[in-house]
Amino acid sequence: MTLEAGTPQLFVNPQAQFHCLAFPGVEVPEGIVVPIKAENAELGAIWVMSHTQECRFDLEDVRLLSNLAVFAGSALTIVNARDSGEESDRRHNEFIAMLSHELRNPMAPIDGAISAAKRLCAENERAVEVLTIAQRQMRHLRTLVDDLLDAARLKHGKLAIKHSDTSLSDIVSDAVTAIRHHIASRRHTLKITGLDEPVPVRADHVRLSQVLGNLLSNAAKYTPVGGTIELDVRVEPNNSSEETPGLIVIDVTDNGIGIDSAVLPHVFELFAQSARGQARSEGGLGIGLAVAKRMVELHHGTISIRSEGVGKGTVVTLRLPIARTIANTDAGAPGATAAAPEPARLLLVDDNQDALRALSVLLELEGHEVTTSDNGRGAIRLMSEMPPRLQSSMWACRKWTASKLHEPFA
Known part of the structure; x- marks a missing residue:
């Protein structure tokens, strides 16, 4: 009744009108019900009962309860908006992750087909030229999709690194x-x-190469x-630690358009963007620096960026406690130069x-x-009928194959 009326209601002797209030041994001489409103809708009500004949309600009680209802309505609105926002954010992140994975499925065969087409028409310069353009744009698309995946991982705290003994020279070479x-x-x-x-x-060879590649890009x-x-x-x-022989400090400096002082504090935020003139058309999604910062932090390092202003260039500095002694160098670490394997008998299995x-x-x-086989049962049969030749260096074979496909090796 109160919600239909939309105003506070005073009920005298409500037990006579509403039998559900006939509690044994409980007297209710009066009751006030005040609606809780928010954005032209009733979210509920506040109900106050008197239990003695001497306690009667007046206008001051109505005013006090009405103010309380306003506060309750505001609180409920905030809670509902928060819950709705969290649910919307969760669904958005799930959609981005699903979209990124779905986009990667057709990208691999397209990239492989372009690489094969370039080899098949190597003598046709114009064909190779347009295929090179397609390959370059496919590389750009793959970068955007990878950034979307990294953004989803970053939002859920699932970005991770895998340490290995490697060489900074090889990491920089891959980034370049x-x-x-x-x-x-x-x-x-x-x-x-x-x-x-x-x-x-x-360090994580692939991820650190990704960070440097992003900064150089x-x-x-x-x-x-x-x-x-x-x-x-x-x-x-590194005088503070005997376990680490030193800090690796990497500066990436350019004489480009610089960064405005108002934008500088926000450059490491996810999806941060800034207007950068004509260069904006070549920009990404505002993900790279946020991911780079997290990757550096996972290496227990720091990343900072400084610029004297628009038109005065930019300097990005990484400080990473990842140095090790040469005595511990592993010749088989990621990034080591590997020769192309000799021709071999190979079995490929993929449902795509x-x-x-x-x-x-x-x-x-x-x-x-x-x-080839597009299913596991067929692959097992082919393994027994025509055993593939296994190379002694699977790392070299995998890295070489990835380079031929222009895929970042992971």
Whole structure:
């Protein structure tokens, strides 16, 4: 009745009108019911009962209860909005993760087919040229999809790293290779210093290469044509720890458009974007620096960025306690140069038939004898009928195959 009326209601002797209130031994001379409203809707009501004949309600009681109802309505609105926002955010993150995985499925066979097509028409320069464009754009698309996946992992705290003994020179080399087309297309000069001697480190080779690649890619995008980008590496003694021989300090410097002081505090936030003139058309999703920061933190390091302002370039500095002594260097660590394997008999198994066919053609062009199966039962049968030749160095074979497909090895 109160909710239908939309105003506070006073009920005198409500037990006579509402038999459900006839509690044994309980007297209710009066009752006030005040609606709880929010955005033109009733969320509920506050109900107060008097239990003695001497206690009667007046207008001051109505005013007090009405104020309390306003506070209750505001609180319920905030809670509902929070719950709705959390649910919406959860569904959004699940959708992004699902979309990223679904996009990766067709990308692998497309990339493999482009690589095979380039080999098949190597003598047709115009065909190779347009296929190279397609391959470059596929690489860009794959980067965006990987960024979406990393954003979903970052939001759920699932970004992780795998340490191994490797070389900083190889990590930098992989990072430069991944973004070389950015450097070349804009005719930049890239200077690398501090890597004349081997710098052994213990780190996640792939993820740290991803971080450096992101920093170099940003420098290339936001530096005018013909600019200069520098990557400087130095080892500083770590006096605070006997276990780590030193801190690796990496500076990535450019003479590009710089960063406005108002934007600088937010550059490491997820999906942070800023207007950067013509370079904005080449920008990403505002994910890379947020992921890079988390990756550096997982290496127990720090990342900072500074700029004197618009048009005055940018310097990004990494400080990583990942150095190790040369005596512990592992020649078989990730990043070690591996020769292409000799032609071999290979068995490929994948339920994605397009990916299976594309990779099969690519490997056959490399001189391998390839047998394929799109299901596990068929693969087991083929294993017994035509055992594939297993290479002694699976790392070399896998890394070489990944490089042929232009896929970042993981």
